[in-house]
Amino acid sequence: MSATVQPGEVVTRFAPSPTGFLHIGGARTALFAWLYARHHEGRFLLRIEDTDKARSTQAAIEAILEGMRWLGLDWDGPEHYQSRSAARHAEVANALLARGHAYRCYMTAEELSAQRERAQAEKRPYRVESPWREVGGEAGDSPFVLRLKAPREGETVIEDRVQGRVVVRNAELDDMVLLRSDGSPTYMLAVVVDDHDMGVTHVIRGDDHLNNAFRQLGIIRGMGWPEPVYAHVPLIHGPDGAKMSKRHGATGVMDYDSLGFLPEALSNYLLRLGWGHGDDEIISRDDAVRWFDLDQVGKSPSRFDTKKLENLNGHYIREADDGRLARLVAPRIGTLIGRDLGTEEVELLVRAMPELKPRAKTLEELAENSIFLFQTRPLDFDEKAAMLLAGDAPRLLGLAWASLKALDEWTAVATEAAVRGTAESAGAKLGQVAQPLRAALTGRATSPGIFDVLVLLGREESLARIADRMDGAE
């Protein structure tokens, strides 16, 4: 039943429950587990924890797989589905029963809650005290659950690769349910059995599971299975210091895709959150695989900082291939201007990219800064642009138009000379001519260099846009 694992081989896994999209915190845990496996040339497995039939959905499964792929976290072999192993889980539970490490418990929900309330009223720590623990009920007609007969004496120690040595008194551990009254396995049982059967050697997961590890060890020891190496990595917190959740805004990995972040930027950001390699900030996937180790993972939770993510994203946008960026941005421009871009327009976008990309921190921003290239006359002018076009601007634009129109060749060098000449002969500063030009050409007060804009737009379109706003415009 157990998977074959080569001696010394590292097998990690990511085990999300499909009740929603791939959460940013889960993504980082997955990244760490992936990196650890790749670093050790081991295997990284994916298991869908769909034990909760009521909350698990196919859409969520697909969303998670999509998020994993987007981040470039490939898993080895087909993904496992926990729900398909229910029979095996029950088998293990019954083996535990046979070995005397579990017992049938006939306590009712009422008895359980009464016990809990009593403990609360007496202000003493709560732990299930089942009268069936020692008696060991036989299988009968009344509904029962199978509980783990957890040790009560001594203590359990975990040498966690991230948290260090953690000790818990066994008296703190309770007899958790293994099999529900309908015979279905609980998560606690299922994880342990699946991890064992899949040959997982290193359990790397969020530290919200640290307490569970002690309980799960009861099952592992009851079965006499080898204990995995544990590494409980801290959770990601929001800016307010609390566990990242919906109220912090975007928490799904794909949310960042739609916000206009590049996967390599998010991945780099997530890696640096709680992990460091000297002063390195920009870390390629290859270097990450080469450098990653569990020992450098910090023990304290870190706060998510969108500003730093944006900075990283800006860096990766500048690094990115122009063609790729154009492909990513074109659809965004399409929704902004209400029509799809044609092939030639996408080519124009590629040509404009070197000027466009240093000015954007997200793909969305990149799209917004690009639309002037595809708008049709007459342009709309924002408030600042309108101000630039007031006063003496129309006259200066007229002069610039004339000298630009007289140009033999339409290059950045030539147009610059023409505009500078215009300013000089008009006794104006370059900015007095260039700024109105920018406004007339782009409809905005900010844009790439104005001579690049002239070249990108082309002679005809440029002259037409200027003519629209100059003295004596028809």
Add this chain to the structure above:
RNA sequence: GGCCCCAUCGUCUAGCGGUCUAGGACGUCGCCCUUUCACGGCGAAAACACGGGUUCGAUUCCCGUUGGGGUCACCA
């Protein structure tokens, strides 16, 4: 509340007893570059939570306090 974990600039972090008048990055603020906005360059402000130990010597080790977080289901 019980149990567990954590604690270096606002944020992410480097530091693993002396190299620390504590380094880097983001952000912030100046200056430079410049037709705008970015990019880039230079510079500044900004932290070892507190109290005890241990030690010749603590940011680094131990204890406590405070603060923060996680977890306490027939959910995962």
